[in-house]
Amino acid sequence: MPISHKDLWIKIKRESKGKSPREELRLLEGHLVDWPEYKGPYQELRKKLERRVEELRKVGRVLASHSVSDDPFSVRKRGLAEIVLVGLPNVGKTSLLDALTGANAEVADYPYTTLTPNVGMFSLGGCEFEIVDLPPFPDGRLEDVHYADGLKEACLNATFLCVVIDLTADRELQMDKLRAQLAEMGADKATVLIGTHVDTVGPAELAALRELGGGAPVFGLPLREGERRAIAEAFCGIIGKIIVDARDPVLKDEPVAYAVPEGASVLDLARQIHKDLAGRARKVRVWGASASFDGQGVGLDHVLSSGDTVEILTK
Ligand SMILES: Nc1nc2c(ncn2[C@@H]2O[C@H](COP(=O)(O)OP(=O)(O)OP(=O)(O)O)[C@@H](O)[C@H]2O)c(=O)[nH]1
Ligand SMILES: [Mg+2]
Structure with a gap:
């Protein structure tokens, strides 16, 4: 009674477990030499193993010949x-x-x-x-x-x-x-x-x-x-940063997350969003841990906390 293609696959997987790529290559090459002549799923499995062998050989070549640049x-x-x-x-x-x-x-x-x-x-x-x-x-x-x-x-x-x-x-x-x-x-x-x-x-x-x-x-x-x-x-x-969300006060669309350094102010955030934004800022509102209440009006020097949502109005 020949081994079914499923059992054969399980056997190969079990044998490959924990093997280095070189050992695995040797193992798979060995299996391909003894491959059964049956058609159908055995041929599918054979193709799968051949692809794997090709990949293992390629990696061996790449690693054997690589220079610093590649x-x-x-x-x-x-x-x-x-x-x-x-x-x-x-x-x-x-x-x-x-x-x-x-x-x-x-x-x-x-x-x-x-x-x-x-x-x-x-x-x-x-x-x-x-x-x-x-x-x-x-x-x-x-x-x-x-x-x-x-x-x-x-x-x-x-x-x-x-x-x-x-x-x-x-x-x-x-x-x-x-x-x-x-x-x-x-x-x-x-x-x-x-x-x-x-x-x-x-x-x-x-x-x-x-x-x-x-x-x-x-x-x-x-x-x-x-x-x-x-x-x-x-x-x-x-890396010493926090994430805050900036929301466009006009569009009121989904806020966008920005990573700013811990201790960063609204000014730092504004500069990160756009180089001109800080100069054009007229009013700032903040929601979250650094605000005393939702939508608090703050200055550009206001220090932000992780998870704050900030709106910077320019007119
Ligand atoms: N159910 C479930 N299966 C997972 C999970 N994570 C990975 N798997 C399965 O575990 C197997 C291995 O996943 P891979 O992501 O290839 O593992 P790997 O660490 O990259 O493997 P190597 O590159 O061989 O070291 C695959 O069949 C995944 O579908 C998970 O969280 N839940
Ligand atoms: Mg992987």
């Missing part, structure tokens, strides 16, 4: 901060990138899906952060993967790290493995924690992740309503 791990910084996603294989790093940035990077129930960094911009109004989805940290030791130098380069260059933990697996073990490898690199940076698979395990597991975070902000995937904003606020907190 190093895929050397990412040009854009936006307010460059944040790298760090996690063990198959925990949901690329899913997080896609959810935050709308990128359409490949997500698969397969370890080492990502072999070179995927980059996207996470935007919230006028606040933009660069998110770099890295290939996985290995389950074992850093030197087990051929791209260890790239991981180190990306982590050392990043503004800070976002550690991604699969809540269906052992949280503590994942944290220990990642911390050990980050310490080995000397990448002792501020972090935000993201627990994935909250839809499977429930919010209590996410709350338990807080105990491991040592005070780091913690969020979950799938993202909940309003979580993009909360994540952007946490990112801003790490």
